[in-house]
Amino acid sequence: MSELLDNATIAQIKDLEIRTRILAQGAIVGQHPSNIRGVGIEFNQYRVYEPGDDPGKIDWKLFSRNDRYFVREAEKESALNVWGMLDCSESMHEQSRDGHWDKLAFAKNLLAALAYLSHQQGDAIGMLALNSDVLQYLPVRHGQRHYHQYLLQLEKLTAVNTFPKWETFPQYVHSVRQNSLVILVSDFYESEQELLSLAQNLSNFHCEVLAIQLETNDEVTFDFSGEIQFTERESGRKQTVSAHAIQEEYLLNRALFNENLTNQLAKLGIKHVKVNIDQPIVHALQVVASTLSNMGAR
Amino acid sequence: MDWLASSVGVWVLGLISLAIPIAIHLYSRSKHQKMTFSTLAFFPDKPPQNHKQIKLTQKRLLLTRLLLLVSIILLLLGLFNSENQPDAKRILIVTDDWLAFASDEQRSALLNELKNDSAHSISLSSGNELSVEQIKEKTLQVTTYSNTWYRVSDWLLNNPYQANEIVVYSTNGMSQFIGEKFILPSKVEWQIIERTESNDSSLYLSLLLIEPNSNTQAAIAEAKKTILRAVNVLNQLPNINIEVYQHTIETVKQSNLKQVSATIMLSSALSVNKNELSTLPTTEKLLFVNELEKIDSPLLPIELIKVLFSRHAEKAFWQRARISQEAITSTASGNNLVINQQIENTGFATEEKPLPINNWLALICVLLFILERIFSEYTNRITSEEMRHKHA
Numbered sequence: 270m271s272e273l274l275d276n277a278t279i280a281q282i283k284d285l286e287i288r289t290r291i292l293a294q295g296a297i298v299g300q301h302p303s304n305i306r307g308v309g310i311e312f313n314q315y316r317v318y319e320p321g322d323d324p325g326k327i328d329w330k331l332f333s334r335n336d337r338y339f340v341r342e343a344e345k346e347s348a349l350n351v352w353g354m355l356d357c358s359e360s361m362h363e364q365s366r367d368g369h370w371d372k373l374a375f376a377k378n379l380l381a382a383l384a385y386l387s388h389q390q391g392d393a394i395g396m397l398a399l400n401s402d403v404l405q406y407l408p409v410r411h412g413q414r415h416y417h418q419y420l421l422q423l424e425k426l427t428a429v430n431t432f433p434k435w436e437t438f439p440q441y442v443h444s445v446r447q448n449s450l451v452i453l454v455s456d457f458y459e460s461e462q463e464l465l466s467l468a469q470n471l472s473n474f475h476c477e478v479l480a481i482q483l484e485t486n487d488e489v490t491f492d493f494s495g496e497i498q499f500t501e502r503e504s505g506r507k508q509t510v511s512a513h514a515i516q517e518e519y520l521l522n523r524a525l526f527n528e529n530l531t532n533q534l535a536k537l538g539i540k541h542v543k544v545n546i547d548q549p550i551v552h553a554l555q556v557v558a559s560t561l562s563n564m565g566a567r
Numbered sequence: 568m569d570w571l572a573s574s575v576g577v578w579v580l581g582l583i584s585l586a587i588p589i590a591i592h593l594y595s596r597s598k599h600q601k602m603t604f605s606t607l608a609f610f611p612d613k614p615p616q617n618h619k620q621i622k623l624t625q626k627r628l629l630l631t632r633l634l635l636l637v638s639i640i641l642l643l644l645g646l647f648n649s650e651n652q653p654d655a656k657r658i659l660i661v662t663d664d665w666l667a668f669a670s671d672e673q674r675s676a677l678l679n680e681l682k683n684d685s686a687h688s689i690s691l692s693s694g695n696e697l698s699v700e701q702i703k704e705k706t707l708q709v710t711t712y713s714n715t716w717y718r719v720s721d722w723l724l725n726n727p728y729q730a731n732e733i734v735v736y737s738t739n740g741m742s743q744f745i746g747e748k749f750i751l752p753s754k755v756e757w758q759i760i761e762r763t764e765s766n767d768s769s770l771y772l773s774l775l776l777i778e779p780n781s782n783t784q785a786a787i788a789e790a791k792k793t794i795l796r797a798v799n800v801l802n803q804l805p806n807i808n809i810e811v812y813q814h815t816i817e818t819v820k821q822s823n824l825k826q827v828s829a830t831i832m833l834s835s836a837l838s839v840n841k842n843e844l845s846t847l848p849t850t851e852k853l854l855f856v857n858e859l860e861k862i863d864s865p866l867l868p869i870e871l872i873k874v875l876f877s878r879h880a881e882k883a884f885w886q887r888a889r890i891s892q893e894a895i896t897s898t899a900s901g902n903n904l905v906i907n908q909q910i911e912n913t914g915f916a917t918e919e920k921p922l923p924i925n926n927w928l929a930l931i932c933v934l935l936f937i938l939e940r941i942f943s944e945y946t947n948r949i950t951s952e953e954m955r956h957k958h959a
Contacts, residue, residue: 363605372605458606488605496599501607508607509599515611522609 356455435466449476581640714746741888
């Protein structure tokens, strides 16, 4: 098992599994019934026929050899592709107040948990991690081995530089097809609307997109005091301010930014969720699962 | 506090040192925190200057440090002052009697002692330092009365010198040791000139105490007790016999007393009828108790001596009266030994020596230092917590 998921976390997200299963099998999958017919049926075992079983599932060839009724059982594979898209820019190094982890580490854990759930449900999982230096791409696949590869790749991710421009990676995004659920994890700090371009293109592919915006308590409250020289992580730009004096304006600008982001994503049919990394990750998972359920119920 | 004004250089240095903590605090105030942050996009383009931030932080700490420095400066100035005091190792206390009777050789020996820089000669009567000329000059041999033990003890209690050795130069004239004997607060070496003339004849004196007719007041009773004690001290001197008669105006008429050396009325002059005074026995001196009340009890025997020995012949007695060296230098001499701690109980007009200002300053320094440490630790803890929270 990957270090990203310890036993305690797995135990905590077991409950979520049920809700997400409903989501995956009932809600989202149900929206595309014609596409899943005959797909994902893989032989698992024979079982002795019991009254109530569908007679259509009886293996007649086996009956001819053994003179007994056996029902052919299959392991179902979901037609859902779950994509984890992760912003690996420098700003994702912003830490929680207690210094326990940064946004990147939180995002890794969150995606690992969601990947675990998806894998348990038989969904295919894939990943696209982006920054202007490195692009980590893992196509969607089923199976235990692929799941482990997913976790391994997730672990290796580092956050540097900025988010890349859309023009540099469209070919990877084009592999995202219908029946896909894209979970985009980022702080949505962008210089030239790179993240919004990605979201817009994803929405064009008619796939479900959930945008998870990571925040920290420091960013949300900005309760600093005294004279502070702030250095922006991605650009290195410095600005010395009296923190308390600008708090009000900062919070106002931030509220406007979030409102604007929510509106823009809503126009694209993308649900926007804000997650504070200073809160327990299980809480974040519950919020995400709840949102996914709502998305599926539409 | 002349010493404060006398050390201008130290003051200037002290004031300069006061600027140091202020500069440190100003520097630490201007030294803003540094912090990396995810984005500056939400910062206003022209952030307002918050004037409240310009005020000094950690004012309590600064104030404590300034007070601590001021205390240290004052303490050092005090020490500087005390260091400027004569740092004599050997103090030579010289009585007037010694100056009158010392031979040339003895004076030369004293002057030789003074060649050592750490030695100082002090006049016991004036408390001032003696010049070479004063030591060389032979003063008139006049009988003076003194309680040298008391004077030396008093000088030692108030002396400004950091003396290691104290030598008292005196004669063995009895007139120099009239009164109760004191244990001296520090060890004293005695240099006694033996005056060879001796006096074998005894003096017989009489003192008449006239008590008031009415009930005796407590103050009068106390005064009478003090006088009797002084007489007792005098009676312990060799060859002196003082007889005390105690009467009222009425009883003295009935007595056969014809003549006394001195009479003391144990009442004020105002309350006595002048006609009654004419009925008193013949007396050479008459005085009222209120004249003695102003005199410190250790010096009362000397005053009594002056009252009782007014006649020329008796003055001559004093010029020849001697006291043994052993009686001068011994620490245990019977009833007339007075321990310094009992000074208050004997009604001596001695002032309690106040705690030197340096001691107070040292105490304040220690307290301020503790306070500074507490504030400093508190400030550091707050700062480190802030830094941890803000992960600067």
